[in-house]
Amino acid sequence: MEHTLPDDTVLIAGGGPVGLILATVLSFYGVKSLLLERNDTTTKWPKMDLTNCRSMEWFRKLGLAELIRSKGVSSEIPYTVLVSSGLDKTEALTSWKLPGVDQWRKIIEEKNDGTQPLEPYQRLSQALFEKIMKERCDNDPAVDVRFGWKVEGVEELEDGVKTTVTEVSTEKRHIFKSRYVGACDGASSKVRRSLKMPLDGGPIPGYVLLVHFKSKDLARIRKQGQFWHLFVLQAEAGGFGGACIAQDEVDTWTVHLNFPLDVSSDGVGSEEAVYKVFGGLGGLYEIKIDEILVRSTYRPHIAVARKYASPLRRVFLAGDAAHQNIPTGGYGMNMGIADAVDLGWKLAMVMNGTGKSGLLQAYEEDRRPVALMSVERSGVHLGVHIKVGEILGADPHIIDSNTEEGRQKRTALDEHYQAHDNENKDFGVEMGYRYQSGICIPDESTPAPEFDPTAYHPSTWPGVRAPHVFLKDGFPIFDLYGKYFTLVEFADGSERGSGHVLQAAEAASTPVKHVKLDGEDHAYGVWGARLVLLRPDGHVSWRGDAVADLDAAKTIVGVVTGAVQGVDKLSNEDRQPEAFTSTVGMKTQDSEFEFEKIGDMQK
Known part of the structure; x- marks a missing residue:
């Protein structure tokens, strides 16, 4: 059976978080979508458990931030990470x-220098998200949400895309x-793959x-204190061997037990896996488990697609279809959210005529x-845990001994983790990157x-996320x-030519809101x-102290809306992206990974 979607409707393959957010962003800009997902329900897997500050800023704009917070971990709970040799220890x-969240909000209110996000991060399991x-x-x-509809592949045409889909319940094509x-x-x-x-x-x-x-045995689970993440040493691993994540601070948890490729996990029962993670170097540490929800094995990948768009720019990859991270740093789904936001507004503006196809x-x-930057940083963070094996040496158990060598190893491990504590603090990775496309x-x-992965340095240099500041009346x-x-516009009584930009935008049918701020010297000092x-x-397209005339304004508007002459004539070969050299084919700083280039690792 063949169907032709209206011209104002995008087909979205995949109803996970990225597909759902893409549909939401398109709707926000008045564009319809047909969303097809092969599964009957949303995921049962916990997966991502942190919506980072940049994602929360976007959800604020979409009107979803408070809804997400209402379903997540309570705002007064700190996000403590423990590193332990086992819960049998004191x-x-x-x-x-x-x-x-509450602590960070106070920091944001007190430190109004542009270095902070407007929204703190929020813990929320992907299953709930x-x-x-x-x-x-x-x-x-x-x-139009249709779960139980499996996308089999696509064929790109000059004027659109043909997508082959199977209705799972009837097997109808x-x-x-x-x-x-x-x-x-x-x-x-x-x-x-089909492309x-x-x-x-x-x-x-x-x-x-x-x-x-699920478990409410909090006295034993929190023996060493309440935690968000618990990283545990394992003798078999020679160092970092597993982790536990508190999903909701009530009764839902996830443990990760690491295995080498040549060792099967089949002989380790689900309860035993939990006991092994909590026991660490001390063997099994039993707790009362109320229910095993899900068990699985997975092999994390570091990968980036060579292209994000099909040759005729009719199909666009987003989320895990375009890039795959290891969990350290929490970049995976948050990168997917950023993809959905970026693709959503650009595609919507092209479809509703407020922007051009250069977008x-x-x-x-x-x-x-x-x-490329984010997957490399996730590898760097994992390398911090892998380095623990060198600190422990041949006999990991010595770190728990009441000897001088044991005390030295405990000191060395503490110093190592305190010196490399950016796993969930790399705000440059989350907020400080700079877009360098032709529309900036x-x-x-x-x-x-210069890019600093460890911190966001406020700037309005084009391509950068503009800094958050509270104005004189406390309004963000x-x-x-x-x-x-x-x-x-930071007004100072001089004519700056903002009217030229508004006139050029109106002529191009591109909506531009003019925000004129008087007497906001502090905000101006931050924005510069x-x-x-x-x-x-919220990223900067252009900045300056004045626009000379209407012609200059038309050039600015033409570039930032993708209407610059010739941009649509670039062939796919003319815009080859750089090869993946961050973590493939070479060793990177603080990372021990080395991979070969391959065509598609998941054939």
Whole structure:
């Protein structure tokens, strides 16, 4: 059976978090979608458990931040990480004291210098996150949600895409014709494979047994203190061997037990796996388990697609279909959220006529370099745990001994973790990257800021996320942004030419909200330019102290909306992205991984 979708409707392959968010963003901009997911229900797997601060800023704009917080871990609970040799011991070996939401909000209020996010992060299991987003999409008339519909592959045409789909319950085959497809169908993406879009990367040398369970035996589980993450040493692993994640601070937990490739986990029962993780170097540490929810094994991968868009820019990869991370750092799903936001506003503006198709070329140019950087940092964070084996030496048990050598090893391990504590503090990775696509106009008057993965340094250099600041009345500047583009003007009584930009935007049918701020010297000092033009995602498109005339304004608007002459004529070969060299084919700083380039690792 063949179907032709209306021109105002995008087909989305995959109903996980990235697909659901893409549908939500498209709806926010008035574009409809048909969302197809092969499974009957949202995931039962815990997977991601932290929605980072940048994702929460976007959810604030979409009106979803408070809903997500209401379903997540309570705001007063700190996000403590413990490193332990086993819960049979009196105390943990070391810890990271990460602030909870309430603590971070106080920091944000007190430190109004542009270095902070507007929204703190939020712990929320992906299983709950997907339920929230699916319910929202189910109730959105702009989104046609169909679970139990399996996308088999796509064929790109000059004027659109043909997507082959199987209705799982009846095995009936359907062909959908659409203008565009968003491929959010995961690591083994049928869409990516059908278009022969290769991944570069590979698996890490090992695999993990995951057990998701319920227990209210808090006295034993929290013997060394309440925790978000508990990292545990294992003798068999010679160091870092497993972890436990508190999913809701009530009764739901997930343990990860690491295995080498040549050792089978089949002989380890689910309860035993839990006891082994909690026991660490001390053997089994039993707790009362109320229910085993899910058990599985997985082999984490580090990989990035060589291209994010099909040759005719009708199909776009997002989320795990485009990149795969190991869990350390919590970048995986948050990168997928960023993909969905970026692709969503660009695709919507092209479809509703407020932007030009050059925006679609910029999707890959913007997002792929961020993926390369993020997957490398996830490897760096894992390397911090792997390094523990060198500290422990041949006999890991010595670290628990009441000897001088034991005390020295405990000190060395504590110093190591305190010196490398950026696993959930790399705010440069989350907020400080700079887009360098053709729709960002470089500021030739000043050098571009250097990237620092460990911190966000406030800047309005084009491509960077503009800094959050509270204005004199305590109102956050972010909440003044418009739905589409925003022109922020720090007025000083001089004519800056903002009217030229607004006139040029109106002529191009591109909505621009003019935010004129008088007497906001502190905010101006942080932003550093009188005129700053922001994209819908809050990244800077252009900045300057004045616009000379209407012609100059038309050039600015033409570039930032993807209408520059010739951009649509670039062939796929003309815009080859750089090869994946961050973690493939070479060793990176603080990382022990080395992978070969391969065509598609999951054939």
